[in-house]
Amino acid sequence: MNEFFNPKTVAVIGVSSSPDNLACNILANLIEFNFKGTVYEVGIRGGVCFGRKIYRSVTNISDHIDLAVILTPARTISGILRDCGKKGIKHVIIESAGFGEYGQEGQKLDKELLDIAKKYGIKFIGPNCIGAMNLHNGLALSFTAFKNVFRKGSVSIVTQSGGVGISYLNLLSSENIGLGKFASIGNKLNINENDILEYLIHDPETEIICLYLESISDGRRLMDIALRSSKPILLHKANIGREAMDIAQSHTASLSSDDAVVSAALKQAGIARFKDPETMLNYLKILPLAKVRGNQLAIISRSGGHAVIAADACGEAGFTLSEFDKSFIKEIEKHFRANVIRLTNPLDLGDLFDYKVYSKIIKRTIAQKNVHGVVFLHTYISSTEGELSRKLFAELEKISFKYKKPIAICVATDEEELYKLRQELSRPVFVSPSGAIHALALSRDFHHGRKRGRVVAHKYQVNKKAVRSVINACKTKGINPSIKESMDILEDYGIKVIQGSFVKTEKEAILVAKKIGYPVVMKVVCPSAIHKTEIGGVKLDIKDQGELVKNFQKMQFVMKKSFPKSGNRGVLIQPMMKDGVELIIGAKRDPNFGPTIMVGLGGIFVEVFKDTSLRIIPFSDDELNSMFPELKGYQILAGTRGQKGYDLNAAKNTVKRLCMLVTDFPEISEIDLNPFKILPKKGAGFCLDARIIL
């Protein structure tokens, strides 16, 4: 992979001496960025460009070529790639468009490229991209001509869209944030984001990685790489429109949309998702600062208004404001004119205009144990205070370094001064107080998230054999397990269920109900009745025999009407459980991230409020324990308005066993335990209804 970013010899293929030749821009970029290696020009018509000979084919070059960049019409690429193979070139970037993204013909070309690459052991980036960059050696392969306005640095970018990549480059340049490597991966036909990521997390010149993706090539691998990365990874995952969500047809699917899975997975892997470039920039500004190792901030401001805005943002971002030591207040009191400033946090510097005192106050503040970071809000007029301010900022950087705590500097000043700050300071400043504080929250969460426990693949003593035989039988018949079979499967995996009794006739129903004791519950047992409730297939709280008989007949009618072909498969009678609270626990196989698990409060909480918590299997115990508390309705489980809370251990235990079940049986595409009832009693909880889809 290193050859893509650090080639010693590069062949640019597609060059001609025509004035509108795009490949010439690649050459121009290599000159503009002062590329350290050797460049060869290749173009079928030969000639000269930038004073260098254009070879008619790579095979005519005698030197070894580390990396070839191709920008010729789509239909010519196969031949050129084959030439590259023959020449022994192992790394290629194909920038041309017109492949799989545009119809069937392009897809045929895709296959050809992959076959040739396989044959010759070529790895290639693209097609349909703007290539790679490496600021550290002057590699710059985009077919749009850039000016080298970039600061060398350690932020690396991987982007699926060339256009978005260019925006990111512009943003970094305008904030003068240092750029390391850049890769535009286009159609990801051969090399994908994970291949590049794997390289970048080990690249000593990269400290932060920014991604723009419209599709995730392999979610599991992405998570795996991110979990191994000690470097922050920021991702803009776009393409979340409805179209993508319409795949799902059954219950759980429509609840946990693809994008919810993506969000859960990214969070679980410690990848920071962002949606707008401002957020990305704020993250890029905060992450190189010292870590935020706690939840308490100090705000020091020259403007009361900005202090208020920052305090609001602290509330939103879950920060509290540190209390200042009495000794500290006494120490700084003398600097203020009497009775004009309340010395609290946020600290309004009011009419204090002494830059030396500012620095002193900030130093004393950051030294406080209960301060985990300082936000300095500095409103100033550049003409009179510009120099003083820039000196102060440099001083603050030293203080921050000494105390190993971040100082986020947020300025309100004119455009010209901002430009100067970007050029002169080694650390960029913020312009939005709330942006700075939300970025500090990211830093806090990122570094906190790194501490989360070991991922556990749960192993229990279970009856795998029994489950295998039920599933095989269903597979043979091409049907899904019935409710009874589903409940059996759960029991085989040690999950408590209330089975009830399966009856086929009215008489049986009467006998069973009497035995269980009224009130009882009646449910249709029919594999194709995916949503029993809608068709009237569930009747709760049946109080006596009269009601029982009436409902039995009704259900027979319903089943005949709804499923004329499946025959009478009877009903299930269970005891009515009034107490407890209903949960939904479900597992689903995501096409990209594999098995996932979801918990939520039963009924409308999931359906109407979409209040669910999702994880990708497997996960750590810390993740498991965080699932229920992140529900909006958690208060109901924890106890509200004088009501006792519920014991979640049975539910958590069930989640773990369900994880094992879906891991053991890849045939299971979906399981819903709905409802899973839990009680205030310790450890009590059982599944009342289940549905498994293969």
Add this chain to the structure above:
Amino acid sequence: MNEFFNPKTVAVIGVSSSPDNLACNILANLIEFNFKGTVYEVGIRGGVCFGRKIYRSVTNISDHIDLAVILTPARTISGILRDCGKKGIKHVIIESAGFGEYGQEGQKLDKELLDIAKKYGIKFIGPNCIGAMNLHNGLALSFTAFKNVFRKGSVSIVTQSGGVGISYLNLLSSENIGLGKFASIGNKLNINENDILEYLIHDPETEIICLYLESISDGRRLMDIALRSSKPILLHKANIGREAMDIAQSHTASLSSDDAVVSAALKQAGIARFKDPETMLNYLKILPLAKVRGNQLAIISRSGGHAVIAADACGEAGFTLSEFDKSFIKEIEKHFRANVIRLTNPLDLGDLFDYKVYSKIIKRTIAQKNVHGVVFLHTYISSTEGELSRKLFAELEKISFKYKKPIAICVATDEEELYKLRQELSRPVFVSPSGAIHALALSRDFHHGRKRGRVVAHKYQVNKKAVRSVINACKTKGINPSIKESMDILEDYGIKVIQGSFVKTEKEAILVAKKIGYPVVMKVVCPSAIHKTEIGGVKLDIKDQGELVKNFQKMQFVMKKSFPKSGNRGVLIQPMMKDGVELIIGAKRDPNFGPTIMVGLGGIFVEVFKDTSLRIIPFSDDELNSMFPELKGYQILAGTRGQKGYDLNAAKNTVKRLCMLVTDFPEISEIDLNPFKILPKKGAGFCLDARIIL
């Protein structure tokens, strides 16, 4: 008020020839901005500044003074203000700090100022502010020295914080958005935001108004002005921290926090609330464009990635993408190379590099009936395409003007080119696709909101006299109405209630329950039992006499324990209503916005999910009709999973009558109808429990 912005003569008080004299900055600003009027300098020590004589007092000036600006120590202001009064100056800006914001002594000064102002008929802005500006006549009264880097325009700013005001000025200047007037209102001791707003909505030089407030002086008046304004008003209301929310102690209060009332009120008044300066800037860029008169956009992009990001944002902002006419597609097809672009919306311009065709395509798109706005996403390299692009943008402005539909131009280019665009274009461009689309949504909602119906103060035939007598009796005793009295009051206002029977003894309870028929409900009747549920004061679904007796005794015990002093006031027995869905309908008097009304789904939906909808009374029928649909749980009311929906007419009717009740009786500080039950049956609904707090 006009004298604050268009004075012919200004006296600046507090000038001295000392080098660190801050009032000199005011003079410097007036020179820098080329103020058109006459300036007089005043300072107790006399002397000369900027070559002009410093008068020792305003009374020494022979000319009439329209506006005086004072920047002297707090303790000197009273005397100076008195001098202003004697001199006949009616308009004063006090910039000095050290008043009510800092302790008791300052509050004493406040009173003095107000007394003097009253005596002499003076109106003053401040204290604790940075004064006023008017770009159109060069008035610039800030005590911090500005460079005149501002474009003259029609955005006016009112800010409570000087520092935030300066940030806004910097932002406008850096985007080259035209500024009209500026007022920093500081402590708002005399003139407040509403006084300035009232002026600005009639000011021909102002088209958009931006506010920054930490407190709202008179919420009702603010709403009234906004509803009369044809100009968009944007507001950053900060200071939403917990401290402010702790005022509330009773149920409804803790649910609809002050900030929720503020948000509801602003929305109702058509004021756009924003929280960060980027949003403000995007709004300021979109509002001068043609109105967004519908919900369908077309996205035309040079980069596929930006098109995807824009499409995502359309989904978030509630826009749909217009379908392109077949004739249109046929027309543009010829410009594209075959098989390389799918001609859909979003339209990826792909390898089409012809600026004339761009303009043609956009013109043809905007002409389509089902397109209400166009977003043009333009990624370009300034060195080769800068001039072409700027020419195209100017062309697009004309097209937008012709078709009376907005074209939001969003660019991805380098910093230098952005600077040029800001200088050269009369309309600013966007840099964030999602920012542009959310701003278009604001424009859509603002212009749509303007159409909302007439505010109605509902009038019904009610028994006001009966309510007056109950309330008077309660007031005399210093207690709140009991549950029975509360229910009576509601009935007197034509709200359906299920009263039940009030019983004092076990025997009575047995008799009543038999008469009503089991199951029944039992509730304690005790004025101080604010939260009956917590103390066990509500028992639902009592099935037989045994349960009844047991619970009666339990409640006697509970009441004795919880309210030893209030004596046995018996229990209420009501029929148990199993069907229907429970709502909460509540009214509450906000200290600032006056009577408000809140609806939500009963129980945990309000308590745990905080799912409420709020309005300030009075409001239009359109507003009333929008209340329930804006609940997150609305689907429950509208019907879900095959269940029928509920009829909301009874609830709406109750809302209207409740509005009348709290308007008629200002003594009522809170009413809670909890639960108010509604049924699928048409028009059915009744209150089962109520609480009124005076």
